[in-house]
Amino acid sequence: MFSSPLLLQIPSSMQMTDEQFFEFCQVNRDLRIERNKFGELLIMPPTGSETGNRAGNISGQLWVWSEQDGTGITFSSSTGFKLSTGAERSPDASWIKLERWNALSPEQQRKFAPICPDFVVELKSPSDNLQTLKEKMEEYMNEPGIQLGWLIDRKLRKVYIYRPGLPEECLDNPDSVSGELVLPGFILNMSKVW
Numbered sequence: 001m002f003s004s005p006l007l008l009q010i011p012s013s014m015q016m017t018d019e020q021f022f023e024f025c026q027v028n029r030d031l032r033i034e035r036n037k038f039g040e041l042l043i044m045p046p047t048g049s050e051t052g053n054r055a056g057n058i059s060g061q062l063w064v065w066s067e068q069d070g071t072g073i074t075f076s077s078s079t080g081f082k083l084s085t086g087a088e089r090s091p092d093a094s095w096i097k098l099e100r101w102n103a104l105s106p107e108q109q110r111k112f113a114p115i116c117p118d119f120v121v122e123l124k125s126p127s128d129n130l131q132t133l134k135e136k137m138e139e140y141m142n143e144p145g146i147q148l149g150w151l152i153d154r155k156l157r158k159v160y161i162y163r164p165g166l167p168e169e170c171l172d173n174p175d176s177v178s179g180e181l182v183l184p185g186f187i188l189n190m191s192k193v194w
Contacts, residue, residue: 037085116143
């Protein structure tokens with residue numbers, strides 16, 4: 001098995017349609033697959049158990065807040081979203097306001113929804129490249145609808161906060177991180193993440 005994402009370049013004559021890419025992902029359910037804006041496929045290795053536990057904790061805290069708040073819905077790391085660039089991405093945790101989600105057709109909701117979440121989280125695993133993840137966060141920040149993003153680096157105990165049109169902010173070893181006005185009342189307890 002491989003320890004970092006495997007990049008597969010696809011000849012232009014063999015590019016998959018959205019439907020074909022969705023089907024490709026369905027028949028390869030055991031793989032975590034993304035597609036970048038150039039049509040290249042990125043096949044990610046499964047996360048280690050420790051990283052998976054921490055990602056589950058982030059998703060769990062977000063889900064509990066979302067259920068209490070009731071204004072949106074959360075998604076797990078296995079959810080793909082089709083961005084305006086043509087890229088299909090799967091953040092480690094995400095949240096979308098209900099009015100944006102409900103504006104999609106049932107067919108759009110069943111596949112890789114053509115929407116960027118309002119809020120995304122990426123958790124850096126030991127095999128991830130920090131610069132590549134920062135570029136992915138910038139990609140999200142250029143999407144319609146995005147309002148907030150967090151890139152969490154457990155090894156260095158840093159949280160990079162992204163907001164559209166603003167420079168990246170870095171928190172060094174925070175005890176918690178606030179969802180600000182985007183996720184009012186959501187506070188991520190970092191002791192469950194570090």
